[in-house]
Amino acid sequence: MRIIYNFLVHIIIILSPIIVFYRILKGKENPKRFFEKFSINKKKRSKGKLVWFHCSSVGEFLSIVPLIQEFEKMISIKQILITTSTLSSSKIFEKFRFKKTLHQFYPLDNKYIIKNFLNYWKPSYVVFVESEIWPIMISELKKRGIKVVLINARMSEKSFRRWSYLRDFGKDILEKFDYIFPQNKETFQYFKKLGVKKLKFLGNLKFIGSKNDEKIKVRNQYFKNKIILCSASTHYNEEEIFANLHIKYKKKISNLITIIIPRHIERTNEITRMLDKKKLKFMKYSENKRDLKDCDIYIVDSYGESKSFYKISNVVFLGGSLVSKGGQNPLEALRFGCNIIHGNYTYNFKDVYKMLEKEKLSLKVSGSKDLERKVFTLFKKRNNSNKIKKLNKIGNLILKKNLSELKKIIL
Secondary structure, three states, X not given: OHHHHHHHHHHHHHHHHHHHHHHHHOOOOOOOOHHHHHOOOOOOOOOOEEEEEEOOOHHHHHHHHHHHHHHOOOXXXXXXXXXXXXXXXXXXXXXXXXXXXXEEEOOOOOXXXXXXXXXXXXXOEEEEEOOOOOHHHHHHHHHOOOEEEEEEEOOOHHHHHHHHHOXXXXXXXXXXOOEEEEOOHXXXXXXXXXXXXXXXXXXXXXXXXXXXXXXXXXXXXXXXXXXXXXXXXXXXOHXXXXXXXXXXXXXXXXXXXXXXXXOOHXXXXXXXXXXXXXXXXXXXXXXXXXXXXXXXXXXXXXXXXXXXXXXXXXXXXXXXXXXXXXXXXXXXXXXXXOEXXXXXXXXHHHHHHHXXXXXXXXXXXXXXXXXXXXXXXXXXXXXXXXXXXXXXXXXXXXXXXXXXXXXHHHO
């Protein structure tokens, strides 16, 4: 299995010039920084202890921000390295004013590229997030005696079946982690069935709020006297569902404005073409227009702005849940007191939505007709602030547990 994996990685490297060029054209790669994925490093490594955190994309990165903020206070840690794989996550990173934390793109999982990366950065400890399990990197870290932990680990039923099929290969890789902290009981059981022993359940990091939330800019002056319906992290087809919903609601609510925050802003032109066909007036965040008098749809075509729009929204829909994408994290919107609505497809955040359902903090819809009926009832409803406080309390406890366990390993 390892031979096949190495062969596939070599094929990717051979084809990488074509792949990178295509991704640059699609706006999915930074033309000035793609070389970081080949471990061509330009940023300076400081002297002293360096802790490296790796996460795949935006959601995983945001979940560890509270941990990074705490680790930055530790005198013994001289530098923190964050690696991610996506362009969107690098743009989100730029919005945080970290003092001793820097960002690089994660290198390709090739033996020579990995060795060059580790020789340059020389991490003292490594923390992988959620489902980031890279065989060659993990094996090389183990060879060098560097402690490596998997936090907020997530494994779906589908992934578990794959790991079960590759049981010996999988167990060999997973046993190389010094510790694995699953984010929910289901994942805990999956890892246990795969023969992993160094497990500890500490809760889901996504329940933790960031200290930056209090500094979020509010744009009330631009959206004054508006009823705001926010459709966030949307995928293909979901924007059209909300465009149609806006057309129907506009007859009843004259001051309604629908905010659309696409999951991938590269799709903005595709969305605007759809809105043009429906004769809906739209504005884009990047245009920086302040007069929204005749605006039907406001498109947020920039990464890292969701929270500022949650703060002014009456109702927030979380995308990827009306189409089969598994849903997006609803907790950020909930922290700002928004009424949360979502579709049936929430398997990416099964434990989170289960808690919200139990506490009656979100509303599920089965389709566009059900959505039309239920959203209207939410415009006048307000969330119970005591339940929001309870959410923050849960988050603070999870942060405390994770910090305590990581300190035992790192410090």
